[in-house]
Amino acid sequence: MNFLSRIFNRPAESDSAQVAKQRLQLVLAQDRTNISTETLNVLKDEMINVISKHVEIDRANVQVSMAHTNRGEQLIANIPVVGARAPAPPAAAPRRVSTRRTRSARA
Amino acid sequence: MPGRIITITSGKGGVGKTTATANIGVALARRGQRVACVDADIGLRNLDVVMGLENRIVYDLVDVVEGRARLRQALIKDKRLPELQLLPAAQTREKSAVNEKQMIKLCDDLRREFDFVLIDSPAGIELGFKNSIAPADEVLIIVTPEVSSVRDADRVIGLTEASEKSSPKLIINRLRPAMVRRGEMMDTADVLEVLAIELIGIVPEDETIITSTNKGQPVALEDRSVAGAAFTHIAQRLLGEEVPFQVFDESDGLMERLARLFRRNQ
Numbered sequence: 258m259n260f261l262s263r264i265f266n267r268p269a270e271s272d273s274a275q276v277a278k279q280r281l282q283l284v285l286a287q288d289r290t291n292i293s294t295e296t297l298n299v300l301k302d303e304m305i306n307v308i309s310k311h312v313e314i315d316r317a318n319v320q321v322s323m324a325h326t327n328r329g330e331q332l333i334a335n336i337p338v339v340g341a342r343a344p345a346p347p348a349a350a351p352r353r354v355s356t357r358r359t360r361s362a363r364a
Numbered sequence: 365m366p367g368r369i370i371t372i373t374s375g376k377g378g379v380g381k382t383t384a385t386a387n388i389g390v391a392l393a394r395r396g397q398r399v400a401c402v403d404a405d406i407g408l409r410n411l412d413v414v415m416g417l418e419n420r421i422v423y424d425l426v427d428v429v430e431g432r433a434r435l436r437q438a439l440i441k442d443k444r445l446p447e448l449q450l451l452p453a454a455q456t457r458e459k460s461a462v463n464e465k466q467m468i469k470l471c472d473d474l475r476r477e478f479d480f481v482l483i484d485s486p487a488g489i490e491l492g493f494k495n496s497i498a499p500a501d502e503v504l505i506i507v508t509p510e511v512s513s514v515r516d517a518d519r520v521i522g523l524t525e526a527s528e529k530s531s532p533k534l535i536i537n538r539l540r541p542a543m544v545r546r547g548e549m550m551d552t553a554d555v556l557e558v559l560a561i562e563l564i565g566i567v568p569e570d571e572t573i574i575t576s577t578n579k580g581q582p583v584a585l586e587d588r589s590v591a592g593a594a595f596t597h598i599a600q601r602l603l604g605e606e607v608p609f610q611v612f613d614e615s616d617g618l619m620e621r622l623a624r625l626f627r628r629n630q
Contacts, residue, residue: 272547277511278554284511285518285558 286323290330297321304334313339367398367475370482370602371500372535373524375516377487379508380537383573385484386414387584387592391599393448394584397479400439402451402471404496405486406461409453416580417442417450426454429466435473444585449478459491464498471499480602489523497524503532504564504598509539509550514558521561533564535598540569541612552609565598567591568612 287293301321308314315337324331372385382405389401403411406426412418420440423433428451435451442448451474454461474481485496497503503524507517517534524532536555543549550558552566570591576583583592584599590612597607 274544274547274550274554277550278558281511281514281558284515288515288518289522 282324283322286330290323292323292332297323300332301334304336308336315339366472367400367478367480368501368602369471369475369499370480370502370504371404371485371496372482372504372506373485373493373496373520374487374506374513375489375520376513379513380506380567381487382410382414382484383577383582384504384506384535384537384567384595384598385411385482386582387595388599388602389415389448389480389482390445390582390584391592391596392480392482392602393442393445394596395599395603396447397603398447398477399480399482400449400451400474400478402474402481402483403453404467404483404492406453406457406459406492407455408486409455411484412440412450412452413580414577415442415450415582417452418580421452424452424454425470426457426461429462429470435470459486459495462495464495467495468499489519493520493523497527497529500529503529504535505532505561506535506537507555507559508537509544509555514550514555518559521559531561533562534559535565535567536563537567538569539566539612563609564601565594566609566612567594567598 298321301319304321305314305316305319309316318335318337320333320335322333324333372381372388374381382403385401389399393399401411401415402425403409404425405411409424412421417440423438425438427433428435428438439449439451442450471481471483481499483496483500486492505517505520505524507513521532534556536552539552540549544551552563556563568590570583570589572583572589573591576589583589584595586592587596594610597610600607
């Protein structure tokens with residue numbers, strides 16, 4: 258049975274077509290905007306620094322990439338939030354962070 | 365009414381520009397249109413051999429531009445189709461032998477006597493490409509469903525749009541339906557999603573292209589081959605006819621399925 262279904266149903270052996278499409282979307286977004294991987298990395302580090310001033314984030318898992326969509330090129334940042342960081346205290350008592358859930362924010 | 369100047373280009377080489385130019389030209393001529401095919405690949409001419417007219421070249425495009433020959437002397441009439449003519453490229457010159465202004469003048473002269481002027485562009489995005497695009501009213505971009513071809517096509521689409529031409533149209537060439545079904549090749553929808561331009565034709569991979577090119581007889585001269593039919597459909601769409609896009613759904617042969625099964629079980 259298994260033998261026959263293998264002949265007649267032919268499960269997808271690989272999905273390299275989807276890999277090709279995804280790689281193209283990434284490389285074309287870079288080609289069109291002329292933003293290099295290096296620039297993206299610099300951007301990522303600076304974003305981490307700015308956001309960390311206000312929000313506690315999971316630095317190791319921040320992703321910044323380009324994507325090509327029908328509506329043009331998009332810069333996509335995926336930033337997991339660990340919790341809200343208390344603003345630099347003037348004199349008031351520090352507020353406690355109550356939530357510790359990890360969330361993704363899209364910029 | 366002056367004729368339409370249509371440039372066929374791709375960025376990447378070897379994806380089928382010359383074959384497409386010859387076959388669309390043949391298909392248009394078979395429908396009674398007066399067609400001039402212009403080989404703009406100076407130094408690497410090939411449209412003449414693909415069309416089977418290589419033995420009849422006396423003058424070429426550069427001879428006309430430099431005033432050594434009149435247009436009518438350089439044009440080669442295709443004896444199989446009285447409406448079809450070829451303006452061959454020079455083989456021993458360089459791309460820089462011609463400039464954009466001269467190409468525009470040449471094509472304007474041609475469009476007075478032809479319904480269609482089809483320009484076979486060289487590969488690349490340099491001088492030869494720019495010379496080919498300069499006179500065009502319309503641009504057809506030819507692409508095969510592979511990453512390198514699609515990437516280059518995207519670049520050429522950008523350059524075409526930057527030169528204030530109307531939005532180019534896409535020909536997907538050498539599609540292999542069996543591979544698409546197995547998820548091993550991007551399908552039409554994938555390529556269109558990535559490139560986001562209008563489709564004008566899908567041409568499946570077809571061995572008769574090779575045998576017909578061996579003989580210098582474009583497949584669109586006859587009605588038998590699938591690729592020939594696909595090129596004919598492109599010609600019909602250029603003429604404003606509504607032709608539905610074919611769905612290529614040929615199954616793998618039994619041998620192909622068995623071979624794959626054995627590979628998997630090894």
